[in-house]
Amino acid sequence: MTSQFPSTDDVILGPGDDAAVVAAPDGRTVATTDLLVEGRHFRREWSTARDVGHRAVAQNYADVVAMGARPTGLLIGFAAPADLPLAWAEEFTAGVREECALAGGAVVGGDMVGSDTLTIAVTALGDLEGRAPVRRDGARAGDVVAYTGHLGLSAAGLALLERGVDGPADCLSEHRRPSPPYAAGPEAAVLGATAMLDISDGLVQDLGHICRASGVRVDLESDALRPEPALLEAVRVLGAPAGNAVAAARRLMAVGGEDHALAAVFPPETGLPEHWHAVGVVAEAPRGSEEVPEHPVTLDGDVVERGGWDHFRRE
Amino acid sequence: MTSQFPSTDDVILGPGDDAAVVAAPDGRTVATTDLLVEGRHFRREWSTARDVGHRAVAQNYADVVAMGARPTGLLIGFAAPADLPLAWAEEFTAGVREECALAGGAVVGGDMVGSDTLTIAVTALGDLEGRAPVRRDGARAGDVVAYTGHLGLSAAGLALLERGVDGPADCLSEHRRPSPPYAAGPEAAVLGATAMLDISDGLVQDLGHICRASGVRVDLESDALRPEPALLEAVRVLGAPAGNAVAAARRLMAVGGEDHALAAVFPPETGLPEHWHAVGVVAEAPRGSEEVPEHPVTLDGDVVERGGWDHFRRE
Numbered sequence: 001m002t003s004q005f006p007s008t009d010d011v012i013l014g015p016g017d018d019a020a021v022v023a024a025p026d027g028r029t030v031a032t033t034d035l036l037v038e039g040r041h042f043r044r045e046w047s048t049a050r051d052v053g054h055r056a057v058a059q060n061y062a063d064v065v066a067m068g069a070r071p072t073g074l075l076i077g078f079a080a081p082a083d084l085p086l087a088w089a090e091e092f093t094a095g096v097r098e099e100c101a102l103a104g105g106a107v108v109g110g111d112m113v114g115s116d117t118l119t120i121a122v123t124a125l126g127d128l129e130g131r132a133p134v135r136r137d138g139a140r141a142g143d144v145v146a147y148t149g150h151l152g153l154s155a156a157g158l159a160l161l162e163r164g165v166d167g168p169a170d171c172l173s174e175h176r177r178p179s180p181p182y183a184a185g186p187e188a189a190v191l192g193a194t195a196m197l198d199i200s201d202g203l204v205q206d207l208g209h210i211c212r213a214s215g216v217r218v219d220l221e222s223d224a225l226r227p228e229p230a231l232l233e234a235v236r237v238l239g240a241p242a243g244n245a246v247a248a249a250r251r252l253m254a255v256g257g258e259d260h261a262l263a264a265v266f267p268p269e270t271g272l273p274e275h276w277h278a279v280g281v282v283a284e285a286p287r288g289s290e291e292v293p294e295h296p297v298t299l300d301g302d303v304v305e306r307g308g309w310d311h312f313r314r315e
Numbered sequence: 316m317t318s319q320f321p322s323t324d325d326v327i328l329g330p331g332d333d334a335a336v337v338a339a340p341d342g343r344t345v346a347t348t349d350l351l352v353e354g355r356h357f358r359r360e361w362s363t364a365r366d367v368g369h370r371a372v373a374q375n376y377a378d379v380v381a382m383g384a385r386p387t388g389l390l391i392g393f394a395a396p397a398d399l400p401l402a403w404a405e406e407f408t409a410g411v412r413e414e415c416a417l418a419g420g421a422v423v424g425g426d427m428v429g430s431d432t433l434t435i436a437v438t439a440l441g442d443l444e445g446r447a448p449v450r451r452d453g454a455r456a457g458d459v460v461a462y463t464g465h466l467g468l469s470a471a472g473l474a475l476l477e478r479g480v481d482g483p484a485d486c487l488s489e490h491r492r493p494s495p496p497y498a499a500g501p502e503a504a505v506l507g508a509t510a511m512l513d514i515s516d517g518l519v520q521d522l523g524h525i526c527r528a529s530g531v532r533v534d535l536e537s538d539a540l541r542p543e544p545a546l547l548e549a550v551r552v553l554g555a556p557a558g559n560a561v562a563a564a565r566r567l568m569a570v571g572g573e574d575h576a577l578a579a580v581f582p583p584e585t586g587l588p589e590h591w592h593a594v595g596v597v598a599e600a601p602r603g604s605e606e607v608p609e610h611p612v613t614l615d616g617d618v619v620e621r622g623g624w625d626h627f628r629r630e
Contacts, residue, residue, distance in 0.1 A: 016451075017382065017448070017450050017451055018377075018451075018511075018513050019345045019346060019347035019378045019439075020345070021345055021346075021382070021443070023342065023343060023344075024339030024343055024344045026342075027338065027339055027340055027341075027342055028327055028336050029337050029339045029440065031334055031336075031337055031388065031440060032333060032424055033391070033392050033425060033426050033436065034392070035393075035394050035428045035436060039431075040428065063333040066334070067332065067333055069334070075346055075347070076348070077349070078350075079352055109347055109348055110348060111348050111350050113355065113356070114352070115352040115355065115432050116354075116431065116432050117394075117430050119432070121348065121350060121434075121438075123348055123390055123436075124334075125344065125346060126334065128336070133328055133332070135328065136332055198333050
C-alpha cells in the first residue's frame with residue numbers, strides 16, 4: 001500500500017525499512033494518533049472508501065495543525081477482514097493520497113494485518129517550525145475566542161444520513177470528508193494564539209477543554225455565529241420550524257462535532273484575518289483558576305446542553 | 316490511560332493536548348507502526364494483559380533500534396470491546412510501562428475507542444543521535460552477518476502453547492514477552508553496521524530482505540548457530556529424535572520468528588562484542604545485484620524451507 005504514496009522533502013527515509021525517518025527541522029516532532037473503527041467512526045454504507053481515507057488523514061492532521069504545526073508525515077495501520085474488496089483498500093489509499101496532498105504531509109510507514117473488524121490507525125507527525133506549540137492552557141481573561149473552518153455542517157450531514165433524507169451536498173460531504181483549515185493552524189500560532197484546539201466534539205464541548213486547562217470560562221455570542229447557507233437549508237430539511245432556522249443552525253454550530261474546524265484564543269489586540277470568526281470572549285473563572293464551573297462555556301450567558309440534532313427529531 | 320505513564324527528558328509536551336511534542340535532537344525522527352489484533356497476534360488465553368503490553372512496546376521499539384536509533388516516544392491506540400475487564404486494560408498499561416522502562420522511551424499519546432475486536436495500535440519514535448540510519452540496503456560482499464538476542468525461543472514457546480504441553484519457561488516467556496536487545500541497535504550503528512533489521516519472521520526470512528535490498532546473498536554456517544539450553548530442552552519436549560536435538564534447535568533458530576533479535580551486517584574487520592554472534596558471510600549475488608536468487612539465504616550452502624515447528628508435529 002505504502003508504495004503508492006508520493007514522497008516530500010520531509011521524508012528522509014520512506015516506507016520499506018524497519019522504520020521511516022522524517023525531518024524534524026527544529027529538533028522537535030509533534031505526534032498524535034487516532035483509531036477509526038467501522039461501525040463506530042464510519043459506516044461503509046454512508047461513506048465511500050475514498051471518503052474514509054480522506055477522513056482518516058484529516059482528523060489526525062487537524063490535531064497537528066491545532067498545535068500550530070505543519071504536517072510532515074503519516075503512519076497508517078490497516079486491519080481488514082479477509083473479504084474486504086481490494087477496490088475498497090485501493091480507494092481508501094486514493095483518499096489518503098488526496099488528503100495528504102491537501103495537508104502537505106507524506107505517508108511514511110504503515111502496517112497491514114487481518115482482523116474481523118475493519119480498523120484504521122493513523123499517527124500524524126508535524127513540524128513546529130521553531131514556534132512554541134499552541135496548547136490548551138494559555139487562554140487569559142480578555143482574550144478573544146475565534147474559529148475558522150466549517151461549524152455544524154458535519155452534524156447536519158450526519159442527521160440527514162441517520163434520517164435517510166436528502167439534503168445539502170455541502171453538509172453530507174463535510175460529514176464524509178471533513179475539510180480542516182490546515183493553513184490556519186500555523187497561521188494562528190504566528191498571530192500569537194494563546195490556546196487552540198481542533199473541534200471534534202463541538203465548539204462548546206471543546207472550548208470547555210481550554211477553559212479547564214487554562215482556568216477560565218468563555219461566553220459565546222449567538223449573533224456572532226453566522227450559519228452558512230447550506231446549514232440553514234439542512235436545518236429546514238431536518239424540520240426546524242419556520243422562523244427558527246437561524247436559531248436551530250446556531251445550535252448545531254455550538255454543539256455539532258466532527259467538522260474539524262479550529263478554535264483559538266487570541267490576545268484582544270490581535271488583528272484577525274477575515275476567515276477567523278470572533279465568537280466570544282474569555283472571562284475569569286468565578287473564583288480564579290481553581291474553580292472552573294461545570295459548564296464553563298455559555299452562549300449569551302446561558303448554559304448550552306449537549307445533543308445537537310436530537311432537537312429536530314420528528315419521532 | 317496515558318496519565319499513568321512517567322515522562323522522560325524527551326517529552327516536551329505529554330498526553331492531554333491535541334498532540335504531543337517529542338524531542339528530535341538531531342533534526343530527524345525515526346517512526347514505525349504496528350497493529351496487534353486479538354486472535355491473530357496474541358491470545359488472551361495464552362498471554363496475560365501484562366505480556367501483551369510488554370510485547371506491543373517491544374516489537375515496535377525493536378524496529379526503532381534496528382535503525383540504530385534510541386527509543387524516545389510511543390503512541391498507543393487501544394480499541395476494546397465494552398466487556399473487556401478494566402483489570403485487563405490496567406495490566407496492559409502496567410506491561411507497557413514496564414517495557415518502556417526497559418527500552419527507555421515514554422508514552423506520549425494515545426486514543427481509546429470501542430471495537431468488537433480488541434486491537435492495539437502502537438507507533439514508536441526514535442532518535443538517531445546524529446548517526447545515519449542503518450538501512451537494509453548497505454550489505455556488501457565479504458561483510459559478516461551476526462545477530463544478538465534470542466533466536467528460536469519464541470517459536471519453540473509458541474509450539475509448546477499450540478500443543479498444550481509444558482516446557483522451558485524461557486521459551487514460553489520469550490513468546491509472551493520478547494526481549495529485544497535494545498542497546499545493541501545503536502551499538503551496531505556505532506560499530507559501523509552496513510545493514511540491520513529486527514528479526515520478526517525468522518533469521519533466514521528476514522536476512523532475505525537485506526539480500527534483496529542490497530543485491531547480495533548470504534550463507535549461514537550451522538555450526539555458528541549455538542542453541543541456548545532452554546531451546547534444546549524445548550525441542551526435546553516437542554519430540555525431536557534423540558541425537559537430533561541440536562539440528563532441530565538450529566532449524567528453529569534459522570526460521571523461527573518473533574524473538575525480535577537483531578540481525579546486522581558488519582565490515583569484515585569489525586571487532587564484534589561477545590553478544591554479537593557471527594553466523595555467516597555476505598556474498599555477491601550470482602550475476603551482480605540485478606539478480607538476487609529466489610532463496611538468497613542458504614545454510615551451509617543449502618536452501619532453507621520455511622516452516623519451523625511443523626517439523627516436530629506428531630500428528
